[in-house]
Amino acid sequence: MCRQSQHADRLLKKLIEVLKLAENYLEQHGIESARLNAERLLADVLGIGRLELYLQFDRPLAEDELELFRERIRRRSSGEPLQYIIGRTGFRGLTLSVGPGVLIPRPETEQLAGLVLDRLDTLAVTDAGAIKVLDLCAGSGALALALAAERNDLCCVLTELSGTAAAWAGRNIKEQGGSLRSPVFLLRCDLFTAIRADRSFDVVVSNPPYVSTGEMAGLPPEVRNHEPSLALAAGAEGLDMIARIIGEANGYLRPGGLLILETGETQHSAVEELFAGQARGSYSVPEFRTDLAGKPRFVIASRM
Template sequence: MLKVPDNLSEFINVTVKIFEDKKIKDARLNAELLLCDVLKCSRIDLYLNFDKPLTKDEIKIYKDFVQRRLKNEPLQYIIGKTSFYGFDIMVNDKVLIPRQETEILVEKVLNDIKSRSLKEVSVFEIGAGSGCISIALTKMLKLENLDVKIYAVDISAEALEVAEKNCELNGLKHGEIKFIVKDIFEIEKLSRNFDYIVSNPPYIPFDEYHKLDKEVKDYEPMISLTDKENGLKFYERIFKIASAETFTGKVYCETGFDQKEDLEKILLQYNFSSHCFYKDYSGNFRILEVKK
């Protein structure tokens, strides 16, 4: 059990030791961010008030947070938020926690749009989840004074409720991004053309899913992680939709680190003009660009 230290500094040090003993990564960062959420303060404020004691209510909340973290519940779910592309994103167990690799996906789409000197742009996102991709694209493109139209689909109504809240959190008007509850396997082709199809689909093969860290497997939604098959099912559908005559734009997808060869085999079935894979910060091919 967590002992009751005298001040913030001691609380952090005790928690770090407990987390390190349980092999929790980034133990100090976790301890500090949990405490920041309890106190509703920044890390800088935390450092400036290391000698401050906690109230009984604050101690109770912090102990609960620590116990939840010790059970491998993700930090982001405990505090209910994360940062993505510089924007605050609300998260709960109905949505996948945004990853750094997905920021690369957003960056590639933004760079391509800027290179084309477009005045207006339309995007169809598949698997919207928390809405982080569509929100980041909308916010960044509005800074460039572009007319942005984004339709974002997800099979989970609960996930899209989170996405709607994230739009409000980031100052977007209701309906500015059109979120639609839809199973993409019911879509053969798009009813209108879009400049881009963007997706971070469930790409973990089912036999690999069971090997994931408890922090991921036991808490994040399975439906956002795996297709319960070989990890390629969603790409096959995305490529089919993109190959229809109603779409003339580009496709950008996040991919698994070892899926390049398998995806290239699938792409051979279609008459796309070109495709390209981009590496992540670890040197793995993680972003796929397909040109119609």
């Protein structure tokens, strides 16, 4: 940067001016919702809410604030996810810690949590104890934590293979402890490997990896280059993990217990075939539900 530009940059210390420069810079680098991204990053640097920026447009920014903001804008312009940069994300009213090595929870998984909560109200519990929920491929722990924050009659067990993701889940369990109404336990393992196959769970739920090899190459660079492939990729057809879960879950669900999965939007027929094939006789006829975009996204089946 030339000296003249450096001098001009030092003079642009008002919040509104810096914000506009950042917005333009992000737009030039192809970042969608550039204004919103700039606002969220600046609000995080200043330690205030995003809407509070509008009350402080004439506020002068200190040089250290400017430098930190520049560094975060550079990271965002390179495609690093906003949630990784600020270190947190929202999920059904919870604020969760996230960062490199853990999948950022999506709105579809918020809908999955809502679907589980709706089904819990109709679940015939066999005794007066807690409803046992097993969350597989738990990542940040968002799904089980949302359930435990909204119900006081659950016992949630999370399993996660990735050590990095499990560390994020453990951190979130600790940070959310005061807001949880039901206990949550974390196990680092591959799916069911640390769980006793005693058919005692009322619900097995998962947002597993379901992206095919071909789809991985077409993911946005922000996802493909930054989020963990272990949480995304699932073989040639994107069904490797879904097939394992469907094939193994009946050994952990009680009769009448529910298996609820998030799947890819084009996998409806293939998932139906898995239930009719390898899992024939183990479950009821699966139900498929759409996401908010009207695409088939979720499958529900009860163990016979």
